Amino acid sequence: MSLVAELKGLQRKQVHSIWASYLGWTLDAFDFFLLVFMLSAIAKEYGTDIKTVSEATFLTLAARPFGAFVFGWMADRFGRRPIMMIVILLFSLFSFASAFAWSLTSLFVIRTLFGFCMGGEWGIGASLVMESIPIKLRGPVSGLLQSGYPTGYFLASLVYFLLFDAIGWRGLFMVGIAPAILVFLIRMHVDESPAFEKRRHERPANPIGELVRNWKIALYLVILMTAFNFFSHGTQDLYPTFLKEQHHFDTKTIGLLAMIGNVGAIVGGISFGIWSEHIGRKRAIIIASLLAIPIIPLWAFASTPVMLGLGAFLIQVAVQGAWGIVPVHLNELSPALVRGMFPGFAYQLGNLIASRNGPIQASIAESHGGNFGLAMAIVAGITVVVLVVWTAIGPERTDVDFLTEKTN
Structure with missing residues (x-):
């Protein structure tokens, strides 16, 4: 059966689950990426440097695995749907609260709380949709789901492009309350x-026990997701700063180039x-990752807006092309009883390890006369090699039926 026929055969409730999970991740990323456009403005207001303000991105990323574990455990205990609504409401409120930070320290605290709540969304949304659709659609829907991340970045770029000069960084954070509307649609x-409904009356799994029992695959996935997170955050988080500080572009040009990159990301992911x-999952990840290597010089060292835009588009086709397989790959490798917690926790723990990316790249750039392009190229190049090798030696499991799989 063709992909189009498979999609037409979806039930309405399956379509709703797909769109809810996609939009949840889109709006989660939207709230996260608002910050990366405002590092310079925040640094100026608080009289500090970009390297110091970039600690806010570190704290957000570092808090995410704790949220993934807590909210993931709750999703395995009480259901994916109600916990996803709680998570979306909370991270929206903390994004809004960021607008009222009275000091850099208070901003750090608020963004840490935001990261804790944000950490719960991906794993819960991914398990909800992967457990609700036919096996043959997992790959395409995985690409769509993960494309919510660059879609969120695109929306943040668009809001920055349209509104930053008028409302400033505090006003942009206020826009971050918008994702809360999605809660009512999910409800x-x-x-x-x-799959959760089928096991609702079973004795809840011990999440710590399941992690210990499945420690080998857990360790493999954490290392895999560490590489993946260096790949994405290493090519995204300081990109607006690179355009502003190194190329001295204005708000409109920065927003436009970021949007172009995220169009490439959506194309690649899907x-x-x-x-x-x-x-297969592994081969797709490896090919997409390798595509980044010849693009890195264009993306990091081009000098004109046109060539930088081409580099931004192509690098994100590769980066998010690899990422498009992550939701399905992690869910297929996860134990059934803790699928609400396991993929998201592995993902976000990798995020924790990679969360120093922003400060690391800022330090490299600072030590080379403000050369952010060099810093991004170094991180991206090393990450591709690690990601390809680690993916190649790992497992793959594409035929598991989530409704009938054994739980012991």
């Missing part, structure tokens, strides 16, 4: 995961997600 239209159904 009205999204059903619980059928395309490689679909392709992974034909060539």
